[in-house]
Every structure is written in structure tokens, then in C-alpha cells.
Amino acid sequence: MTETPHISVQNLDLYYGTNHALKNININIPDKKVTSFIGPSGCGKTTLLKTFNRLHDSSVDVRVEGKVLVDGENIYDPDAEVTHIRKKMGLLSQRPFPLPMSIYDNIAYGPRIHGLRNKEKLNQLVEQQLRDVSLWEEVKDRLHSPAVRLSIGQQQRLCLARGLAVQPEIILGDEPTSALDPKSTHKIEELFLELKEKYTIVLVTHILRQARRVSDFIVFVYDGQIIEFGPTEELLLNPKEELTKDYVRGFLS
Amino acid sequence: MKKRKFEEQFFKALMILSTSLIVGSFFLIVGTVVNKGLPALDWDMITRTPDGGFYIGKEGGVLNAIIGSLYIAGGSSLLALLVSMPIVIYINIYLKKSSWLGSITRLSYDVLFGIPSIVYGAFGFTIMIWLGLKASLLGGIITVTLLVIPIMIRTMDEVMRTVPKELIDASLSLGATRLEASKVMLRQVTPGILTAILLSFGRAIGDAASVMFTAGFSDNIPTALGSPAPTLPLAIFFQLGSPIEEVQARAYASALLLTIIVLVISILARILSKRFSKNKI
Numbered sequence: 144m145t146e147t148p149h150i151s152v153q154n155l156d157l158y159y160g161t162n163h164a165l166k167n168i169n170i171n172i173p174d175k176k177v178t179s180f181i182g183p184s185g186c187g188k189t190t191l192l193k194t195f196n197r198l199h200d201s202s203v204d205v206r207v208e209g210k211v212l213v214d215g216e217n218i219y220d221p222d223a224e225v226t227h228i229r230k231k232m233g234l235l236s237q238r239p240f241p242l243p244m245s246i247y248d249n250i251a252y253g254p255r256i257h258g259l260r261n262k263e264k265l266n267q268l269v270e271q272q273l274r275d276v277s278l279w280e281e282v283k284d285r286l287h288s289p290a291v292r293l294s295i296g297q298q299q300r301l302c303l304a305r306g307l308a309v310q311p312e313i314i315l316g317d318e319p320t321s322a323l324d325p326k327s328t329h330k331i332e333e334l335f336l337e338l339k340e341k342y343t344i345v346l347v348t349h350i351l352r353q354a355r356r357v358s359d360f361i362v363f364v365y366d367g368q369i370i371e372f373g374p375t376e377e378l379l380l381n382p383k384e385e386l387t388k389d390y391v392r393g394f395l396s
Numbered sequence: 397m398k399k400r401k402f403e404e405q406f407f408k409a410l411m412i413l414s415t416s417l418i419v420g421s422f423f424l425i426v427g428t429v430v431n432k433g434l435p436a437l438d439w440d441m442i443t444r445t446p447d448g449g450f451y452i453g454k455e456g457g458v459l460n461a462i463i464g465s466l467y468i469a470g471g472s473s474l475l476a477l478l479v480s481m482p483i484v485i486y487i488n489i490y491l492k493k494s495s496w497l498g499s500i501t502r503l504s505y506d507v508l509f510g511i512p513s514i515v516y517g518a519f520g521f522t523i524m525i526w527l528g529l530k531a532s533l534l535g536g537i538i539t540v541t542l543l544v545i546p547i548m549i550r551t552m553d554e555v556m557r558t559v560p561k562e563l564i565d566a567s568l569s570l571g572a573t574r575l576e577a578s579k580v581m582l583r584q585v586t587p588g589i590l591t592a593i594l595l596s597f598g599r600a601i602g603d604a605a606s607v608m609f610t611a612g613f614s615d616n617i618p619t620a621l622g623s624p625a626p627t628l629p630l631a632i633f634f635q636l637g638s639p640i641e642e643v644q645a646r647a648y649a650s651a652l653l654l655t656i657i658v659l660v661i662s663i664l665a666r667i668l669s670k671r672f673s674k675n676k677i
Contacts, residue, residue, distance in 0.1 A: 196569055198565055198568070198569065202493075204492075204494065226572065226573055227571070229568060229569050229570070229571045230570070232569065233569075234565070234566070234569035236562050236565070238562070240560065240562045240565075240566045240677065241677060242567060242580050242583075242677075243563075243580065243583045243584040243675040243676050243677050244580075244675050245675065252567070252570065252580075253570040253571065256570070256571065256572050256573075256576050257571060289674050289675040290675070291675065291676065291677050302566070306569070306570065309570055309571055
């Protein structure tokens with residue numbers, strides 16, 4: 144890779160108290176592709192994802208060493224401005240958490256805190272983002288009703304749209320379909336495939352089939368370390384490491 | 397099997413008994429106050445101040461105490477809200493979960509919560525002497541504020557702790573500052589905040605011990621922060637102590653007024669809280 148990648152992790156170590164949760168992580172996340180982190184529960188894949196937008200800041204007793212470069216800027220630099228970094232990334236969590244306000248305000252929230260006040264532009268933006276996640280037709284008549292009244296699947300797409308509204312470069316998904324039914328899951332996966340044209344997408348998933356369906360690259364994480372990183376088919380069908388082989392086989396056989 | 401069924405029945409009966417006890421007490425108390433107070437409750441009670449011979453059974457009312465109580469309860473609830481809000485936001489959103497400062501804060505308000513109101517009254521009185529203040533509306537408001545701050549913080553802190561961390565993370569990850577994330581959180585807990593205000597107001601308007609020395613009493617409606625402020629609980633206290641039957645009946649009428657004020661405030665809070673919870677996740 145010759146250009147600076149959106150996300151580049153260099154010699155990253157993370158400790159929860161005395162627990163060494165991430166060990167010497169080095170990885171360049173490919174731009175405008177879908178990269179999935181897979182691995183057994185508790186291996187550190189979600190922890191790794193959260194280091195990308197410093198969501199650990201508010202957690203107890205977390206210490207981070209090493210660098211995470213986002214567009215070449217080390218986000219763990221004491222001078223780094225965290226709101227600016229987070230704006231570059233949309234986050235989808237395991238369960239959708241719509242903000243306690245209307246559908247419209249959920250989308251407009253991000254742009255508003257970043258200074259957009261023009262009503263017309265906001266209206267346009269809200270419509271655009273809702274169309275991007277194919278939610279517009281379903282909600283256009285009730286934009287001002289509470290977001291919680293949507294179904295869980297719709298809420299998750301709303302959360303995606305809300306993240307996209309601040310014009311990020313990166314989308315982070317922490318098992319974003321684990322609370323959804325198959326149909327909604329399918330919709331979200333399709334969206335990822337469309338969105339990777341414009342965004343760099345990083346997903347954490349424990350569903351190997353999903354990783355295979357949506358991702359271009361897979362990172363296998365085990366015990367806080369990156370064991371293997373490669374193109375999806377290659378990693379799943381011809382894993383180089385024994386650990387990867389065992390893990391992948393457990394799912395595929 | 398028989399034993400299990402008996403156990404189920406027995407404890408269910410106990411639960412029903414306790415439940416009816418609390419509902420029963422509510423009606424009994426309200427019933428007594430209404431029964432004894434209603435006959436003495438007339439238009440004069442709420443439109444006139446005790447003119448001259450009120451306490452020996454002549455004409456007059458307790459308008460002075462109603463207004464004084466509303467001033468004190470309203471003022472102290474407002475002040476307490478202004479003090480409590482930053483505290484709960486700080487310990488819930490800015491501090492980490494394991495922070496010692498958070499633990500100490502929680503310990504302090506728990507201790508303050510348990511201190512009887514007469515102690516606040518005595519404390520307020522000491523401070524006022526030290527500052528050279530006379531018993532006044534201001535003194536009453538400040539003392540009652542101290543009394544209700546722990547109630548306010550405790551109630552708000554409890555609801556804030558139920559807000560999922562992911563909700564805060566969601567707004568933070570859109571690039572919000574912590575203060576902006578706090579505003580989102582406040583929307584989520586608005587009903588809880590209204591409850592906190594209501595509980596504080598109820599406590600503030602009903603407490604006699606804290607205002608006895610600090611707010612004083614007078615037959616006039618307080619017109620300035622420096623003038624003494626009569627309150628309903630003290631009005632009830634003085635009237636109940638009278639040997640004259642008419643005056644005693646007026647004590648119950650005053651108690652009824654106090655109850656009605658608290659009731660109206662609770663109903664208002666409930667309506668408002670319903671309104672604000674429609675967006676709640």
C-alpha cells in the first residue's frame with residue numbers, strides 16, 4: 144500500500160488493569176473494502192475495533208500503548224482531538240441504540256452538533272441518508288415520530304444512517320446484526336456491499352458465513368493477537384496458520 | 397406438591413395484605429384530613445391572611461403560609477436542581493465508573509440523605525447567626541435547599557445509572573462532546589428528573605423542623621427575601637396547639653390545603669413525565 148491508509152495500527156498493546164488484552168497489533172486496514180475481524184468470544188476483536196475511535200476512554204482502567212493512525216494522525220496522541228476523530232467514523236453497535244428523539248432528529252443530531260443549522264440542507268441530508276439505508280420509503284410519513292417505535296431492524300438502519308450523516312470515511316460495526324432477524328440482517332449486509340464503494344468498513348462478527356458474504360478481507364484474532372490477515376476466500380479456504388485452520392474448520396465442517 | 401402450593405398461596409396472601417395496608421393508609425390519612433378539615437375550609441382560608449384574632453378563632457386565613465410555603469418549596473427545589481444537575485452529570489458521564497471521587501460523592505449524599513431535618517434547621521440557624529442574618533425567606537430557602545439536595549441527587553443519580561452506556565457511546569461516536577452527550581442523556585431521563593423535583597418539592601413544602609428557626613413566621617405575606625416567611629407546616633403546628641376548637645379545625649383545613657398542593661404537583665408531574673417519555677428508548 145503506497146498511500147496512507149485510513150486506519151493503520153502500529154505496535155498496539157492494550158491492558159485492562161493487569162490483563163493484557165491486545166498484544167502487539169500491527170495492521171493496515173484496506174481502504175474502501177470490507178474487513179471483518181473474526182475469532183472466538185473474548186479474543187479481543189471488539190476491543191480492537193473500539194480502539195479505532197477511542198471509545199475505551201470512558202472505560203475503567205484501560206491503558207493503551209502504541210499508535211493508531213487515522214489518516215496519518217495518531218489518535219492516541221495527547222493533543223489529538225477526540226470529537227474530530229470520532230466524526231470520521233460511524234459506529235454500529237450490537238443492538239441499535241437510537242437517540243431518545245424523533246427519527247428526523249436522530250439523523251440531524253450529528254450534523255447539528257457539527258454546526259449545520261440550515262433547515263433546507265438538513266431536510267435534504269436526512270432524506271438522502273434515509274434513502275442510502277433504504278429506510279426513506281418506510282418512514283417518510285412519520286419522520287417526527289419517536290425513533291423507538293421503529294422495529295429493531297429499522298432502528299439499526301437508522302443508526303447506520305445517523306452515523307453516515309456526519310460524513311465519515313469509515314464505518315465500524317460491532318456484530319451489527321446479532322440482534323436482528325434474518326431479513327433485516329440480509330438488508331444490512333446488502334447495505335455494506337453498497338457502502339464499501341464510498342467507505343472503509345470494519346466489522347466484528349462471530350458469524351463466519353457473514354464474514355464470507357460481505358468481506359473482502361478477514362482478520363483472525365485469537366488471544367489478543369492477530370494470527371492471520373488476508374483476502375476472504377484465501378483465508379477461509381487456505382489458511383496458513385494452524386490456529387486459523389482449526390477455527391475455520393470448526394465452522395465450515 | 398401440597399407444600400409448594402401452600403407456600404405460593406401463603407406468600408401471595410401476605411403480599412396482598414401489605415399492598416392493601418399501604419393503599420388503606422393512604423385513604424385513611426387523606427380521609428381523616430378531608431373529614432376534619434373540609435368543614436373548616438372556606439374561601440377565607442385561602443384568600444386572607446390571619447387578621448388580628450385569627451388564632452383565637454376570629455376571621456382570617458392562611459394565605460400568608462400558603463404563599464410562604466410555595467416560595468420556600470419552589471425556591472429551594474429550583475436551587476437544589478441547579479446544584480444537583482451538574483453533580484449527577486459529572487459523576488455519571490465525566491467520571492469513570494470506578495472513580496474514587498464518584499464513590500465519595502455517593503457516600504456523602506447518602507449520609508446527608510439520612511440526616512434529620514431538625515439538624516439542617518440547627519445548622520442553618522448557626523450559619524445565619526454567624527452571618528448576622530435574621531430568620532427570613534432567604535434563610536429558609538437556603539436551609540431547605542440543603543435538606544432537599546441529597547434527595548434530588550439520589551433520585552437523579554439512580555435514574556442516570558440506568559441509562560445504557562451504549563447510548564452515551566452512540567452520541568460520542570457521532571463526534572459529540574461529553575456535554576452534548578449529557579444533553580442526550582437528560583432527554584432520556586427527563587421523567588426521572590421530574591420525579592426528583594416532585595419528591596424534593598414534596599419534602600420541602602412539608603418540612604416544619606428546618607424552617608422553624610430559619611424562615612421564622614409572620615402574619616404577612618413575605619414581600620422580600622429578607623422578610624420572615626410563614627409556612628403551612630408551622631401554621632398547622634401553631635393552630636393544632638390551640639385549645640380553641642375552631643382553631644384546631646382550621647389546622648386540619650390547612651393540612652388539607654397542604655395535601656392538595658402536593659397532590660396537584662404530583663399529578664402535574666405525572667402528566668409532564670408522560671409527555672416527555674414518548675421518545676425514551
